[in-house]
Amino acid sequence: MTKSATERETKAQTSSADPSSEPIIVASMMEALTAYRDANDERLDALEKRGQADPLLADKLARIDAALDANTDKLNRLSATSQRPHLETASARLERSDHVRAFETYVRAGSTAGLQLKAMESGTDADGGYLVPQEAESTIGDHLTALSPMRSIATVRQVSSTIFRKPVTTEGFDAGWVAENAARPETGSVTLSEIAFPTMELYAMPAATATLLDDAAIDMDVWLAGEVDAAFAEQESFAFVKGNGTTQPLGFLSAPMVDEASWAWNSLGTVSTGVDGDFPASDPSEVLIDLVYALKSTYRQNGTFVMNRSTQASLRKMRDSDGNYIWTPPSAAGVKASLLGFPVVEMEDMDSIGSDTKAIAFGDFRRGYLIVDRIGVRLLRDPYTAKPYVLFYVTKRVGGGIQDFDAIKLLTFSAA
Structure with missing residues (x-):
């Protein structure tokens, strides 16, 4: 496990606990994603070379997974809060129906x-x-x-x-092309x-x-x-x-x-x-x-x-035939994570x-x-x-x- 990967994991976990504004949450998620992919690359390399991965790497991936989920939940809550309608108080509603x-x-x-x-x-x-x-x-x-x-x-x-x-x-109905003066067969x-x-x-x-x-x-x-x-x-x-x-x-x-x-x-x-x-x-x-x-x-x-959520966690580790990760986290509140370029709904x-x-x-x-x-x-x-x-x-x-x-x-x- 490299020092830089460990530092990124620590920073991701620390920042993910900060319930701050949307830009900080997004930055925290990107830090966690980088640490996650580094750890997963290390796991895949170990599987390829030795036929088995270090159990500590699986624990590390699970911890960063939790950090990614926590940040996703924060963005979802921000989005839900912004979508909720303004609620009038009893004192503000002066005229009420019978x-x-x-x-x-x-x-x-x-x-x-x-x-x-x-x-x-x-x-x-x-x-x-x-x-x-x-x-x-x-x-x-x-x-x-x-x-x-x-x-x-x-x-x-x-x-x-x-x-x-x-x-x-x-x-559906049948349809087709015909010449201007040609007969129109029954559809x-x-x-x-x-x-x-x-x-x-x-x-x-x-x-x-x-x-x-x-x-x-x-x-x-x-x-x-x-x-x-x-x-x-x-x-x-x-x-x-x-x-x-x-x-x-x-x-x-x-x-x-x-x-x-x-x-x-x-x-x-x-x-x-x-x-x-x-x-x-x-x-x-x-x-x-x-x-x-x-x-x-x-x-x-x-x-x-x-x-x-558990299925999405499995797909976060997955790469395509060119080695690119197929899952992308949400980039802002109200934006969904994507898989192969299509939005993901949990x-x-x-x-x-x-x-x-x-x-x-x-x-x-x-x-x-x-x-x-x-x-x-x-x-x-x-x-x-x-x-x-x-x-x-x-x-x-x-x-x-x-x-x-x-x-x-x-x-x-x-x-x-």
């Missing part, structure tokens, strides 16, 4: 005067709930967009019904299919104390949004990846899959690494290139890699590299995956179940699924 005032009275004291009941089942407020004011609903939606990885790359549509139905073209008809996106119920149940509810300085809309958005985002993130499609949105890893050579509509195409549970030992980056070019050019230009619910797992996805998720939000967030106040706390049962309806099966491809870590 429903907003009635809703805040209901949250604080339980009075239902002036509230419009939006029952989710026919019956009473015990079965349904009260509509959250539009300001709070918009805040929750904006926070979800900032926090949810899938919402940042997929198409999101608001609907007023429980099921959104979308017609899709599985085979083939289009093949249409309909995809249904039912909305499923998502809930959270934050609790409040009597002191909090009595504090007039606290804006209850802002408090409510802050309590539920992280919980909603966590549940959504899992469902959009692995949801079962019955009580949850259909995750793209739960869709039918078939080898890309036999691809047909209603299935996602897969590309195999050729090795069970791993990349090929020789030129491993080539299977990623195969995955990229399994996607048609119309989708590939907007392609994004999706994987979890989704912790993706599979890790293992036997027959689908650990990496690549595609145009804007065209490939649709998220459906039913308009309206509802709340039911419960002062009885957990006395002396007051529980707030908050629900929203969300659906999701694949809208274009040709827009997403998966890398399978299997022998065939």
Whole structure:
């Protein structure tokens, strides 16, 4: 281990602990990346010369990996903070609608005067709930967009019904060139299919104390949004990846899959690494290139890699046939890391590299995956179940699924 590499590692770890401004975080990340690549080059040289690497090098790479992840998280937090909407305080909101005032009275004291009941089942407020004011609903939606990885790359549509139905073209119209006076032969008809996106119920149940509810300085809309958005985002993130499609949105890893050579509509195409549970030992980056070019050019230009953190850590060590590293860190807040020149989005619910797992996805998720939000967030106040706390049962309806099966491809870590 060279002295310069050790100094870079120490400097990278020290600076990565500094929660400072964006330029310092980026500089720290570049220091960590240089130290990481030096250590990995040393590891690869040892493997080539002696057939095994020093275990200390593996520990060193893991430490620098953690520094890179920490700096990436800091940039992501800076980006999320800048994307969040400005929230008005109670004192700043001088003119409030009747429903907003009635809703805040209901949250604080339980009075239902002036509230419009939006029952989710026919019956009473015990079965349904009260509509959250539009300001709070918009805040929750904006926070979800900032926090949810899938919402940042997929198409999101608001609907007023429980099921959104979308017609899709599985085979297009015929077309061709003809001379000015030539006959126009009849073209083939289009093949249409309909995809249904039912909305499923998502809930959270934050609790409040009597002191909090009595504090007039606290804006209850802002408090409510802050309590539920992280919980909603966590549940959504899992469902959009692995949801079962019955009580949850259909995750793209739960869709039918078939080898890309036999691809047909209603299935996602897969590309195999050729090795069970791993990349090929020789030129491993080539299977990623195969995955990229399994996607048609119309989708590939907007392609994004999706994987979890442990998979991304493995790809940081990977070089192409010319010896160049294929992974590049984010250069600023709001900029994603890239792999082979395409952005990388981290989704912790993706599979890790293992036997027959689908650990990496690549595609145009804007065209490939649709998220459906039913308009309206509802709340039911419960002062009885957990006395002396007051529980707030908050629900929203969300659906999701694949809208274009040709827009997403998966890398399978299997022998065939």
